[in-house]
Amino acid sequence: MSDRHIISILLENEAGALSRVAGLFSARGYNIQSLTVAPTEDETLSRMTIVTSGSERVIEQITKQLNKLVDVVRLVDLTEGPHIEREMMLIKVRAEGSLRDEVKRLVDIFRGRVIDVTDAFYTIEVTGTGTKLDAYLETLPTGSIMETVRSGVSGIARGEKGLQV
Amino acid sequence: MELTGADIFVRCLAEEGVEYLFGYPGGAALHLYDALYTQDKVQHILVRHEQGATHAADGYARSTGRPGVVLVTSGPGATNTVTGIATAHMDSIPLVVFTAQVASALIGDDAFQEVDSVGITRPCVKHNFLVRDVRDLAVTIKKAFYIATTGRPGPVVVDIPKDITAHKTEYFYPETAVIRSYSPVKKGHQTQIKKGVELLLSAKRPMIYTGGGIVLGEASASLTAFVRELGYPITNTLMGLGSYPATDSLFLGMLGMHGTYEANMAMHECDVLLAVGARFDDRITGDLAQFCPHARIVHVDVDPSSIGKTVPVEVPIVGDADTVLQDMMKRVKASDTKPDSHALKSWWQQIEQWRGLKCLTYQKSDELIKPQYVLEHLYELTGGDAYVTSDVGQHQMWTAQYYKFEQPRRWINSGGLGTMGFGLPAAMGVQFAHPNDTVVCVTGEASIQMCIQELSTCKQYALPIKVVNLNNRYMGMVRQWQEFFYEKRYSHSYMEALPDFTLLAESYGHVGFKITKPSDVEGVLKEALGMKDRLVFMDFITDQKENVYPMVGAGKGHHEMHLAPCNAVVPTDRELA
Numbered sequence: 001m002s003d004r005h006i007i008s009i010l011l012e013n014e015a016g017a018l019s020r021v022a023g024l025f026s027a028r029g030y031n032i033q034s035l036t037v038a039p040t041e042d043e044t045l046s047r048m049t050i051v052t053s054g055s056e057r058v059i060e061q062i063t064k065q066l067n068k069l070v071d072v073v074r075l076v077d078l079t080e081g082p083h084i085e086r087e088m089m090l091i092k093v094r095a096e097g098s099l100r101d102e103v104k105r106l107v108d109i110f111r112g113r114v115i116d117v118t119d120a121f122y123t124i125e126v127t128g129t130g131t132k133l134d135a136y137l138e139t140l141p142t143g144s145i146m147e148t149v150r151s152g153v154s155g156i157a158r159g160e161k162g163l164q165v
Numbered sequence: 166m167e168l169t170g171a172d173i174f175v176r177c178l179a180e181e182g183v184e185y186l187f188g189y190p191g192g193a194a195l196h197l198y199d200a201l202y203t204q205d206k207v208q209h210i211l212v213r214h215e216q217g218a219t220h221a222a223d224g225y226a227r228s229t230g231r232p233g234v235v236l237v238t239s240g241p242g243a244t245n246t247v248t249g250i251a252t253a254h255m256d257s258i259p260l261v262v263f264t265a266q267v268a269s270a271l272i273g274d275d276a277f278q279e280v281d282s283v284g285i286t287r288p289c290v291k292h293n294f295l296v297r298d299v300r301d302l303a304v305t306i307k308k309a310f311y312i313a314t315t316g317r318p319g320p321v322v323v324d325i326p327k328d329i330t331a332h333k334t335e336y337f338y339p340e341t342a343v344i345r346s347y348s349p350v351k352k353g354h355q356t357q358i359k360k361g362v363e364l365l366l367s368a369k370r371p372m373i374y375t376g377g378g379i380v381l382g383e384a385s386a387s388l389t390a391f392v393r394e395l396g397y398p399i400t401n402t403l404m405g406l407g408s409y410p411a412t413d414s415l416f417l418g419m420l421g422m423h424g425t426y427e428a429n430m431a432m433h434e435c436d437v438l439l440a441v442g443a444r445f446d447d448r449i450t451g452d453l454a455q456f457c458p459h460a461r462i463v464h465v466d467v468d469p470s471s472i473g474k475t476v477p478v479e480v481p482i483v484g485d486a487d488t489v490l491q492d493m494m495k496r497v498k499a500s501d502t503k504p505d506s507h508a509l510k511s512w513w514q515q516i517e518q519w520r521g522l523k524c525l526t527y528q529k530s531d532e533l534i535k536p537q538y539v540l541e542h543l544y545e546l547t548g549g550d551a552y553v554t555s556d557v558g559q560h561q562m563w564t565a566q567y568y569k570f571e572q573p574r575r576w577i578n579s580g581g582l583g584t585m586g587f588g589l590p591a592a593m594g595v596q597f598a599h600p601n602d603t604v605v606c607v608t609g610e611a612s613i614q615m616c617i618q619e620l621s622t623c624k625q626y627a628l629p630i631k632v633v634n635l636n637n638r639y640m641g642m643v644r645q646w647q648e649f650f651y652e653k654r655y656s657h658s659y660m661e662a663l664p665d666f667t668l669l670a671e672s673y674g675h676v677g678f679k680i681t682k683p684s685d686v687e688g689v690l691k692e693a694l695g696m697k698d699r700l701v702f703m704d705f706i707t708d709q710k711e712n713v714y715p716m717v718g719a720g721k722g723h724h725e726m727h728l729a730p731c732n733a734v735v736p737t738d739r740e741l742a
Contacts, residue, residue, distance in 0.1 A: 016287070016295070027288050057477075061473075064469050067469070068468070070346060165345065
């Protein structure tokens with residue numbers, strides 16, 4: 001069985017830390033669906049979110065191998081407990097004639113925002129789970145999408161649980 | 166007092182108690198070499214190739230337990246160390262490798278002798294560093310030694326740009342390294358240990374399988390006491406040989422692809438398996454689907470990622486091998502349950518029957534030198550007390566099978582990576598660490614040529630290594646697989662245009678012997694071992710067609726061993742697919 005897991009990592013904000021994690025996944029043939037990373041409020045630390053999939057044994061190995069990296073300070077598999085995940089997508093859509101209203105309506109339904117407008121195009125921002133973004137893309141008229149940019153998943157545990165040093 | 170980065174480097178090594186620094190100078194390393202010139206605390210050993218430096222440091226580390234230290238220049242100096250670093254990484258050997266780097270301002274400009282050493286070595290180190298500021302140098306070196314030697318040991322690379330070695334700063338060497346993201350586990354979880362001991366004591370057909378972790382964790386004495394307390398059979402991996410005395414009756418020999426019949430059969434039939442400091446690699450398990458089909462497994466390892474990696478485990482215990490074995494011993498002694506002596510007796514009867522097959526018997530010959538014959542004599546003449554290094558291939562397996570190691574850290578070979586060229590430079594490191602002991606390098610005519618330039622280093626430092634070259638004019642193990650699995654199409658495994666090794670050794674200033682008759686084997690070995698101050702290169706012209714038996718074919722189960730043709734009784738399927 002191959003399940004989707006969201007692994008959240010606190011790692012040293014050092015040059016090369018990202019390539020250690022990325023290198024581990026490629027060297028051991030693990031799957032990465034998305035990877036996001038940015039410094040935290042503590043500038044010595046970065047927070048990384050990896051979406052991966054694999055059998056229980058593979059996921060166990062992934063977390064063990066990640067923990068073995070010297071730059072990894074803490075990690076948690078968010079999918080083991082209640083959590084929130086969000087992904088942001090920027091999307092440039094053809095919006096001319098009758099399409100213009102239709103596209104705007106869909107943005108509202110998905111609680112997105114139009115953040116840039118030209119005569120022929122809307123640039124839209126939508127945030128949500130990956131499935132919501134997928135669903136939004138599917139609603140758009142065929143051929144109307146010029147460009148999409150997805151941030152990859154960020155995740156956080158619900159309630160008082162947190163990933164801290 | 167302010168010191169240059171180069172002087173700080175040397176001071177730090179002295180603080181760490183580094184005796185020998187194996188290295189090779191070059192442009193980016195010149196400040197460092199200049200600092201070495203004006204001190205006498207750390208002795209620099211000039212090798213002939215950077216790969217040799219890493220293997221020598223590795224041999225030093227394997228035979229002493231202390232970290233091996235290397236210094237090379239940037240670019241090709243660094244890339245030449247990669248094979249040695251990967252070798253150490255696969256076998257968890259503590260090395261600290263310093264690679265000089267082009268000046269900070271030039272990094273990224275494709276400067277002369279520039280290479281991304283941190284990037285190139287990343288997949289084969291435990292950790293690596295690029296020093297960006299001279300003020301970080303001392304603390305980085307402290308961290309490097311700490312990481313290399315603790316937990317599951319491994320190689321650490323420290324890349325130092327040339328300008329850093331010229332910059333000055335106040336020198337301070339920290340007593341301890343503090344790394345918030347790195348805290349190796351020592352003590353095992355007591356509940357798990359309790360479960361493990363209960364399972365072990367409930368066994369009807371127990372088996373103990375231990376690996377290099379016993380050697381690395383200095384757990385040999387605890388293991389020996391524990392095994393003897395239980396009276397259970399024990400086998401060692403290639404990396405674990407010597408951690409349990411090979412002549413002890415509880416020892417079944419090595420297991421795995423070229424393991425003994427009794428060790429592999431006991432693995433196949435056991436009902437409880439205790440694995441300590443071993444990682445269930447493919448040369449041990451063979452076909453995973455057929456591995457220990459009846460066993461409930463207890464696995465002790467300092468590295469959590471080794472547990473459950475390839476084989477599911479019922480009782481995982483993360484901890485240092487020595488500490489956990491001592492805790493297990495206490496619980497065994499305090500337990501009301503004792504090993505089931507009745508079941509154990511019939512288990513041992515079964516094992517003795519397997520042992521009775523004498524799977525290491527080989528066809529003796531009066532005309533051709535059998536490699537096993539040479540090794541049997543080497544063992545007898547050295548009393549099992551020599552430090553023995555090897556290269557990789559048939560000679561390595563035969564040494565593992567026929568040289569009975571009684572103590573840990575005596576058997577030095579590249580197990581995980583299987584690096585040809587390892588043996589001679591590794592023997593140099595061992596000989597530096599143990600100047601008064603007999604150090605033998607068992608090799609073959611193919612392997613030895615991969616680092617043969619180090620014969621010159623051996624001359625410079627008067628290292629009296631005894632080279633046993635089992636010369637069958639083939640890459641023996643390649644030839645064996647071609648014979649078995651490729652219908653005897655010996656593609657590129659024949660070694661043509663070999664040098665006259667005797668003359669070659671002599672040209673380097675050593676003693677060379679060529680031995681062609683079985684009747685000369687013992688005499689020459691005796692004579693060579695008696696030459697305490699000379700390197701002796703013994704070129705044994707051996708039987709070309711000899712194969713290593715038993716053999717579990719790749720992807721086969723332990724019970725599907727291919728036995729030597731001279732073993733009359735073959736109770737299992739001996740046909741290889």
